[in-house]
Amino acid sequence: MEFPSTSATLETLPNGLSLILDPDPSAPVVSTQLWVETGSIHEGAHLGAGLSHFLEHMVFKGGGDFGPVELAESVQAAGGHWNAYTSFDRTVYYIDGPDTGLTTFLDVLCAMVFKPHLPESEFEKEKDVIRREIDMGLDDPDDRASRLLFSTVFSHDPRRHPVIGYRELFDSITYDDLRRYHRERYSPDHTCLCIAGNFDPDSLRQTIDRVFASLPRSASAEPLIPAEPVQLAPRTNRATFAVPASKVTLGWKIPALGHPDVPAFDLAAAMLGRGRSARLYRKLREERGLALEISSWSWSMANQIGIFAVSAEVQPDQRDALIAAIREELSAFSSSSFEDDMMKAKRQIAATQFRSLTTVSGRATDLASNWHEARDLDFTRRYLAQLEAVTAADVRRALATLTDSRESLTILDPEGVSAPSATRSPTRKRTEPETFTLANGTTIALLPDPKVPVVALQSAVRAGSTSETSQTAGINRLLAAAMPQATRHRSAEELANTLESLGASIGASAGNNSLLLQLAGLSPDLGTLVPLFGEVLSDPALDSDSIDREKASQLTSLRETLQDPLSVAFRHLRQRLFGRHGYGIPTLGNEDSVESLSRLSLAAHHSLHVRGPNLAVALAGDFDPEEARDLLSKAFNELPEGDPWHPEPSEILDPSEDVIHVDKKQAVLAIGYPGSAALDEHRHALRMLNEWASDMAGPLFTRIREDLGLAYQVGATQFHGHDTGLFAFYMATDPAQIELAESELMSEIGKLATGGIPDDAFERVRSTVLSATALDQQAPGSIARHAAIDLLFGLPASHHRELPGIYQKLTPAQVENAAAALLGTRKPVLIRVLPED
Template identity: 30%
Template sequence: MKQVIAAILLIVSFSIQAFPKIKDDPSLKRIVLDNGLVVILKEKHDIPMVAMQIWVKAGSVTEGKYMGTGLSHYFEHMLGKRTTHRKTEQYYNDIRKMGGSDANAYTTYDRTVYLSTIRSEFIYDGIDALSDMVQNSIFDEEESQKEIDVILNEINMGEDSPDRYLWQQFAQMVYTTHPYKYPVIGYRHLFKSLTKKDMLEYYATMYSPNNMILVLVGDFKTSALEKHVRKAFKGFKRKKLPLIYIPKEPKQLSMRKVVKTFKINTTKVIMGYPTVDALSSDVAPLDVLALILGQGKTSRLYRRLRDREQLVQSVSASSWTPKDMGLFEIGFELDHKNLDKTSRIVLEEIERIKRKGVTRKELKRAKQKTRVGAVRQLQTLGGYARSLAYGEFIGNIHYDQYYLEKVRHVTAKDIRRVAKTYLTHHTLNMMILVPEKDHEKLVPAKALVKKAKGEIEKIVLKNGLTLLLKKDDSVPLVAIHASLKGGYRYENEGNQGIYNFLSDTLLKGTRTKSSRKIAELIENSGGTLYAASDSNLFTIRGSFLKENFPGGFKLLLDVLSNANFPKREISKVKKDILSAVKQRDDQIWSASRYHLRRIRYKGYSYAFNGIGTKDSISKISSRDLSKAYQQMMAPNNMVLAIFGDFNKRQVLRLIKRNSRFNKRKAKLPTVQNVPPLHNIVQETYYNKENQRQSIIKILFDGPNYYNKDKYPLMVLTHVFSGIGSRLFLDLRSKRTLAYATGGVYQGKEDIGLFLFYIGTEPAKKKEAIKGLFENITKVKEELITNRELEIAKNSAIGRI
């Protein structure tokens, strides 16, 4: 058995998108106090009132070792309860005395906000009260328990609310890795596990002036108010902020669909697609698209689904763009019997926009309504304060002006482009909540599995091609997935990266079609087609609407037979790959993965990184790619799966006509199987300067992908990974030794491995490693509980 430990230390930094310069506003001032508190002052003398907001950069995604507890939301309830200068509930009573009838607070994924609007004559008292609340709050045991009970009731209410339940189930389906999948309010069992020590530690860490934004908008004189703000927050000491690891959501490769039951009378549905973050230039066109598609009585979906077809009780569309990956959502409520037809119509309307675009009238109306909505919030002092605070929060206090300008320049081409880019078949997520009374209309899970197995037809053609066909006409889509033996297992030192290069250039030209023509055929059909490569496999995936499938399948067969790798296109792709090679070690987790691979598989092709090296990529030519293509791309080396609403005879006829592909025989390079290593312990360190993180990875050899012992290890993955898992509860929640933990089985054709990982601070590295081995020893010596086993098995099945 071999154990490899790789410790990688790296400072993580990022840059914010540059915004165009906005004309100076003499009534607006931004200052940063010595303690790091950002203060934004905006004079508006329309009415004798002042809006006060303080934004704390603490939300559910920043909870670190307390992820999933809802700790940020807890402090939304607790701040202002009592301070060193104010009795219980006195803060909000004082604010009300100042005319603050709207005093409130809210928590989101990435911030907690405290807000009120008071009469301007009390502004100095208001600032003193706000300063007292954030600096001097006392967390009385009795008051804390009251709020804990309130929050538990809120969790109950959320679980009883079909809309909240639907959203949370949808978020968990879309976000498989990113903490947006966790509810802001937290999970009951994790929230109840918090101790007073946990709460005070989080407050002391996150409620720091250098983690806050104070915004004041209204009837005041800036110079005098600035002096008072400096005085009120003078004693508020800057603190060291924790290093928060937020994993990036991996790219979605195929459609996801989940059906749940609930005590409701009508079926509720969310259809959604991953999109962009708040700083993307596509935010504005996505907002305009949402309005055209499903906002208001003139929107396409409302007119067709509600007015014309009368299939739904309600329908809407929206684009949500937070700090990280956002979503384009379409929601509707209807009788269960109308579900299939409605879903098809929604997809048809999306495809219609992709093919034909939108009218000038639609675009003008949508842009006008989008701009009016953005401007309308500026009519109130609170709305204006929110606009400035949000802009500061994401990088520029003038963000709303920048956004309005982007909306003004949105074109019909932009709408069509973002629809084609983001609203694709393979990235569709569909969460359906059906009434319990309709449960009998659904096929039980076990029956679904059996039925699915019976419906998949396996055909092996004379040329060696294995076909897996499954007819499904519930949605007018056809999905294609071709798998071939390939990948960096079949590479050598001189050509490493060639299969990844091949995947990036496969669709860049055939004997009869240019790269541009191929792209146009795919985009005009509203479909998708792309290639990818990993250690053992080369894959080609695609999806097309039923009516466009014959053309899409013909294009796939042309690519399989006649790809010609034009030198001009190869040169472009080569530049991109060399840039990726250069950046490979910039990311701490990918650097640690590559280093570990080099150590364990030294002397074998699994040690390669997949994208190649500067030397190997520079030497690969169009002829080299064509040779690798000819050796791999053959029917006797392919399994082709086609699922959806297609004609079997048509598929077989099109394959039969493709003589060039049918005659080819695979001639892959000979590979060496990696031998297992016994009784060897090896420790290796890979260091980066400016140490702020340590990534620890411990690897054990395991069974290959075909060995039945992989199944217990797949379950063990979920014993060690995720919120509530052993490593999470012990190393992260209890001992605070890590911000990221997990264990995962990875099976390859000839060998497997089980990998443990920890992300921690350098000072805690040794203790974290010790704790990890203690957990490994414990699971070897003691049986896991039945409850733990059931949770892990269900989680493993859900992942499949």
């Protein structure tokens, strides 16, 4: 299938602003994105200071006619979901939300990006926030490994520096530096405005002219970006960190985007390390057991050389053997026959690109990225055509350039470890879901949507944390990892080959209440995908070797979470609230319980829970309902019957407090209350309360982060259970400010308990929740997941479509009553995570 040509338009305003419009009336949502062509590589004399990232933070402090509170309130009132990010060569600001808020979104983006106040009174306060963010990055092993790689591969290229900057250089930024950088780099001729979704282009152009036409061009010169010299010898860089396993990457420089070898490198990366059937994964993880995890990737930018790399996690005692094995496999791969693998890789990449078209945000990002990289809105389609034309000889030629002298090896070891020696589908009327039940009790929902030729299958099994004990903690997570590996009729290689040859993917996860299996693929392959999905769910192989490998990975993930202050806080919070059973059991388990899990215990758990009465299945996307009904009936009809499994009632412990010490720099506070059940009458009101407590315009962010500068992270989170749930507040702060931060957070919680959401903010919060609901119901995978989980709790498969009407009817009094019932009836569980010193 050919990637569709875009119908979007590209034009340039007189002041140099690039404008991309992609009207699509199929859903009442829009994505509005401003891509400013400036990032960490453009900082000139301040290279390495993180000036671009700092400016991204500061523009949220108000602009034009909007103060900082008015910015957030205006976006919230219009139902917008906004954020920004900074990378090496761009800073992107975006607002997604209902089409009714488009004019507001444009006014806000223009004001904050091009006319920011940059208040001097906020300068040092926001600096403290970013200092905490820098500290958090230094506590993150993945961030450390990434920094190590880029600083090794590049010797002169500015991408050797972290986007957020180094602490000592960041501290040297002055207020004048910030204003000067904005004046020189934030101009319309450096910017692309991309809008996708439901709008009328003609009337929108008038609004855009009103908002953006008067902005002046920049008169400043482009900064000089040093060129990376040819690498003449191999490079090795190693560091140690508090990680349970070594993180290894072998990387090579490759040409910039646009070079004819780039598609060949992308295909080589997919063949070697994308998916379970990939060469490196199969041979070095599955067959030889050298790697805990392994993948390969290829990354190129326009006018900037890129990187081809193999990344892996490995037990330290197998690190050197794995490095040697990776080199051997790369050498052997070039001389092997891989035409079938290449066809599969082409399908995988094409499927990923097709899925990007299922949401307005994905479409806008694709178009703006095409402009940014190539000034060609159809660049994705042209690139996929180039990819399709790549031959095995092209791949071999490209891989031949990955010589020993151009290799860069980076190793992040645990502390104490020794060093080594076409046209979019026409919009159609949304079809109503259909639900039916098989004789064995399996409930199935069909949710057709012909917009894009993709399908998503989702099953939900009644299990989760409440089906575990202290002895089996983590069993659902391990079962979820082992199930998609192989079936009793297909080996791991056969299963992975079948899926990836179709550009399909399968995965499983475990949550508080369920075990989930999901599959995504292309519509023409439904006849193959449904039987395979049923086979994986009902008849997994669960072989001991596979379980041992996944167990090692789970233990590594568990040990990493035990080093993350926020994860530690919530782990203890749940145990203090629910005890050491039910929702108090950590999803990853503990080291003793995971070590004790066996094939027999996983098979018994699977047999108990994967039965018709415990199972709900949903199919969403482009399919023929009659064909799908027949396929799904055949795939699940043989599941065993029996009585449905029901969890034991939850136990809520008395309120308590605890202090946990970890060897990290920041402090974390977690405050938890028993939340609502999945069918509780207050659950929708608490969604509103959660949004108010988490939003940038809400009381926690504005008071604790903005006014007082006490926290980098502050917000709320919740989950619903079968008979209770969790509603929690969290905050990451400076250890020296923990007492004041805790006092302020408890004060704000007290205000929520007595007043709920203020009347003047209620409609803004409602708009945000409504737009989040609309944005979450675009992609087939998300729709199928909602439907399957709702069916499991006895709700109709169409319940997610009823949510907008439910939120429209909520009143401030209902939310106030829910807040009082949640927060005003008992003391919370309070967990403090502090540095060891």
